[in-house]
Amino acid sequence: MSADSGSPYPSFAEISRNFAPGWFAAVMGTGVLSLTTLSLSRQWPVLECAAFGLHLFNQLLFLLLAVPWLTRWLRFPQAALATLNHPVQASFYPTFSIALLVLAAQGLAFGHDLALVLGLWWTGALLTYLFSFVILYRMFLGEHVALDHVTPAKFIPAVGLVVIPVAGGPLLEQLQGPARELALLANVLGLGAGSLMYLSLLGLMIFRKYLHKPALGVLTPTVWIQLAPIGVIPVSLMNLLAHFSLPGAMETAQVLALLLWGAGVWWLIMALLMTLAARSRGQLPFALSWWGFIFPLGALVTLSLRLAQVMPLAAAWWGGVLAWGLMLGLWALTLFKTLRGVVSGAVFRPH
Numbered sequence: 001m002s003a004d005s006g007s008p009y010p011s012f013a014e015i016s017r018n019f020a021p022g023w024f025a026a027v028m029g030t031g032v033l034s035l036t037t038l039s040l041s042r043q044w045p046v047l048e049c050a051a052f053g054l055h056l057f058n059q060l061l062f063l064l065l066a067v068p069w070l071t072r073w074l075r076f077p078q079a080a081l082a083t084l085n086h087p088v089q090a091s092f093y094p095t096f097s098i099a100l101l102v103l104a105a106q107g108l109a110f111g112h113d114l115a116l117v118l119g120l121w122w123t124g125a126l127l128t129y130l131f132s133f134v135i136l137y138r139m140f141l142g143e144h145v146a147l148d149h150v151t152p153a154k155f156i157p158a159v160g161l162v163v164i165p166v167a168g169g170p171l172l173e174q175l176q177g178p179a180r181e182l183a184l185l186a187n188v189l190g191l192g193a194g195s196l197m198y199l200s201l202l203g204l205m206i207f208r209k210y211l212h213k214p215a216l217g218v219l220t221p222t223v224w225i226q227l228a229p230i231g232v233i234p235v236s237l238m239n240l241l242a243h244f245s246l247p248g249a250m251e252t253a254q255v256l257a258l259l260l261w262g263a264g265v266w267w268l269i270m271a272l273l274m275t276l277a278a279r280s281r282g283q284l285p286f287a288l289s290w291w292g293f294i295f296p297l298g299a300l301v302t303l304s305l306r307l308a309q310v311m312p313l314a315a316a317w318w319g320g321v322l323a324w325g326l327m328l329g330l331w332a333l334t335l336f337k338t339l340r341g342v343v344s345g346a347v348f349r350p351h
Helices: 012-017 021-040 045-075 077-084 092-108 114-141 150-173 177-211 218-241 248-282 288-310 314-344
Strands: none
Touching: 012 045, 012 114, 021 045, 021 092, 021 288, 021 314, 045 077, 077 092, 077 114, 077 177, 092 114, 114 150, 114 177, 150 177, 150 218, 177 218, 218 248, 218 288, 248 288, 288 314
16 A cells, blocks of 8 residues: 655544544454464463563554544544445444453453453443444345445454453453343353354355455455454353353363364465465555454464364364464564555555
């Protein structure tokens, strides 16, 4: 993404007015990279400092991005609402609430104050539910969505719902009474609604890939989003089942995790092939959608490392390590290109 050398750098008002909701995919990706790096540091302690550095960087990144995001809603509500009505861009709004849920998971992993973690989690969960209803309600009632608009980005509201138990499951241990019951309900509803929503949208997405023209250009990275629910659903399910006394349920969930891990590895290879094909045709320009590479890949890494803990499957561990290495490389490349776009002002201009 190149900037016009004759164009002045956008003002803060212009940046806020045109601020894309998908920016928070950067927080999601950086957060999952910090969490998986922390997990790997148990095997390789040298990674612990890097994990902590990523954790701190991600907190700062969220605060920086939250300023123009909130300013857009306060100063330019018509622009924000127009994006909410867009058949493609609206699906990226839940990245804000998912970022809060990821920060809550980081807070648990890195030992932050429980009140702060609960605040992040509850706010993220409530906003995730709100976005899921508003976005899908408008799409269901409207006539502005066509087959051309069907991309894996449609999975994002579902991903947000199934991410709720990632931190919400472990948080149940810290709660009692009505607060615990309410949090348990939020976790169960999120996992159930998001899982079924994902399965429904999966059929629609595969239908497009078989019978319609592919989503290329800036939408190419969205093919990786498929990895997010594949990785998150079994992890969230196991997090919740740890709080139920259901004989054989955890073993069944582990079998499901194994099946989805196999599907995730297969889809990772397919996503790589499709991305390389787009690149060879010159159809992979840099855009903020490149952050769509990171979080879904991190979800698969998380599932791989979790599976390696409960099953004698060395391939899960080494597959997770290789996927983590790929994620690290893509994160560094995407961060570099994003910072270059920030310096030039290109990423803040409408396209």
